[in-house]
Amino acid sequence: MEEKPIRCTLILLPRGRGELDNRCPAPEGDAAVDDAWCDSLRALIEVSREVLDAAGERARQHGLHIISSRTAPGELVVEGTRARIRAAFEDPSELGLRDLLQGTEMLIPDLVEVEAPRNAPHTLLFGIPQAGTPLFTAPDLARFYEFPEKLDGSGQKIGVILQGGGFAPSGLETYFGCLGLSMPAIHVVEVDGAVNQPAPMKQIQKLLCDMGAAEFGPPKACDASRPDWKGGGIGQHLDSGLMDIRWTAEGLMDVQILSALANGAEVRVYITANTSIGLYKAIQRAVDDGVSVLSCSFGSVESSWDAKHRQAVDAALTYAASQGVTVCFSSGNHGSTPDNRRPEELLVSYPGSSPWALCCGGTWILSPSGNDRGEEVWNEGHGQRRAASGGGFSAVYGRPWWQDDHNEERRRGVPDVASNAAFSSGVWLWFAADGASTGANTASTGTSSAAPVWAALAALINQKLERRLGFLPRQLYRKAAQRGLQAILAGNNIIRPHVQQYHAHPGWNACAGLGRPIGRALLDALAPPAPGT
Structure with missing residues (x-):
């Protein structure tokens, strides 16, 4: 039986670039998006048209069809059988191919024998606040974090990536209406043949209610009395087999938080395959579409990623940084030891661990609706149901x-x-069908809710400064930015008693990083100095 042709993406990068974080020079100026610095990033992922043309000619010689090519990131998309693709490109030591590449390294993730891990959403949706806890909304969170007022993200495009399920704006008009906000502009983009297939709302509602993670009824925030939660606590972790439901719920949560905090921004939801190339393509497409901020609430244990798959995603993240796009990833929900198969190993989640992501961990606000403004590292639950900031x-x-x-x-x-x-x-949060008067009232949970908070704040600051913040970590770690961050000094992300790492402490720590935002102060810290100062 003749082998069926596949469409394969070949990623070409300058050879020997090493770890991107060690090769990229520090910028000299203070500009949020420094053109010279962005050019230095682009040089890490750009190849010449001559190399692409030579690679294309070799592909044709082996009976492959050329679909597309680009110089940054260096890329050639071909169509043909796996055997023909391997014959043309798989052996980099072959003399003709080595000469052709002219010092260029080629990645072919589609042909790597070790598959990329399947990313999972970092939302848990495993509980709701205890009985008597006052309702806390996204606008309340914005006030708690002192987000700059009179800004709504107008003129900004925020991207959300989903690697499964899909997105439908079910119940969102009611949700935003209850908060006194407008329905935002939302567009769904299917990337590279992926299909938008959101899980049915009834399945999401049933799952949440069955596991004790929602109160079914009218939208709580629409009640002028702002009723307290009736009762809750921890339900359970979502089963890994329910991925379509998890991804669909993740998308709804991301958009509800993002658009409640930056209501005037356009949101673009990218549906892509749950592969390294799928993520690479989605990041690339979002950057090319002109998004200024990306919010990504998913990942998997870093050690499960083959180097070739990571390099492909890193190429896309470097491309985003070179174009002035802020990319936020969640850090994970299982503390310092996220792998049940290796419970004593200290591990982190990728892509959040990439140097080219702003990695967002989790906190616990002790009294969200009270006068106590205390905040600790997120760590709650008991036994097998414990969860904490990755x-x-x-x-x-x-x-x-x-x-x-x-x-x-x-x-x-x-x-x-x-x-x-x-x-x-x-x-x-509110999960309901369009026009329904009742639905599932639930609460955001997991570091997947942290990524959209930071993405929304970046969009607001972009709007005010009338320019892109771009790659945010290089600015946040500067001393001048520290006044816009509240360090988290209490708590830990230990979920297994026999592994006693890590604990919060002054300065950066491996539980909550540099801390949580103080919105207006961070805006002031990142703004350019006034002339003459």
Whole structure:
């Protein structure tokens, strides 16, 4: 039987570029998006048209069809059988191919024998606040974090990536109406043949209610009395087999939080395959579409990623940074030891551990509706139901220069920053069919709710400054930005008693990074100095 042709993406990058974080120079100026610095990033992922043309000619000689090509990131998309693709490109030591590539390295993730891990959403949706807890909404969170007022993200495009399920704006008009907000502009983009297939709303509602993670009834925020939660606590972790439901719920949560905090921004939801190339393509497409901020609430244990798959995603993240796009990833929900198969190993989640992501950990607001403004590392639950802010040190990435004065380890430390992730201080969410008067009232949970908070704040600051913040970590680690961050000094992300790491402490830490935002102060810290000062 003749082998069926496949469409395959070949990624071409300058050879020997090493770890991107060690090769990229520190910028000299203070501009949010420094053109010279962005050019230095582009040089890490750009190849010449001559190399692409030579690779294309070799592909044709082996009976492959050329679909497309681009210089940054260097890319050639071909169609043909796996056998023909392997014959043309798989052996980089072959003399003719080595000469053709002219010092260029070729990645072919589609042909890597070790598959990329399947990313999972970092939303837990495993509980609601205890009985008597006052309702806490996304606008309440914005006030708690002192987000700059009179800004709504107008003129900004925020991207959300989903690697499964899909997105439908079910119940969102009611949700935003209850908060006194407008229905935002939302567009769904299917990437590279992926299909938008959201799970039915009834399935999401039933799951949440069956596991004790929602109160079914009218939307709580529409009640002028702002009723307290009737009762809750921890339900259970969502089963890994329910991925379509998890991804669909993740998308709804991301958009509800993002658009409640930056109501005037356009939101673009990218549906893509749950592969390294799927993520690479989605990031690339979002950047090309003109998004200024990306919010990504998912990942998997870093050690499960083959180097070729990571390099492909890193190429896309470097491309985003070179184009002035802020990319926020969640840090994970299983503390410092996220792998049940290796419960004693200190591990982190990728892509959050990439040096080219703003990695967002989790906090627990002790009294979200009271006078106590205390905040600790997110860590709650008991036994097998314990969850905490993901954090620690990468096993594959060296310490980037922007962490030199903050991180004593010689490895990339995560998270960079944090915000509310606890179910006991979660913000109100509404899962319902369009036009329905009743639905599932639930609360945001997990570091997947932290990524959209930081993405929304970046969009607001972009709007005010009338320019893109771009790659945010290099600015946040500067001393001048510290006045816009509240360090988290209490708590830990230990979920297994026999592994006693990590604990919060002054300065950057592997639980909550540099801390949570103080919105107006951060805006002032990132604004250019006034003329003459």
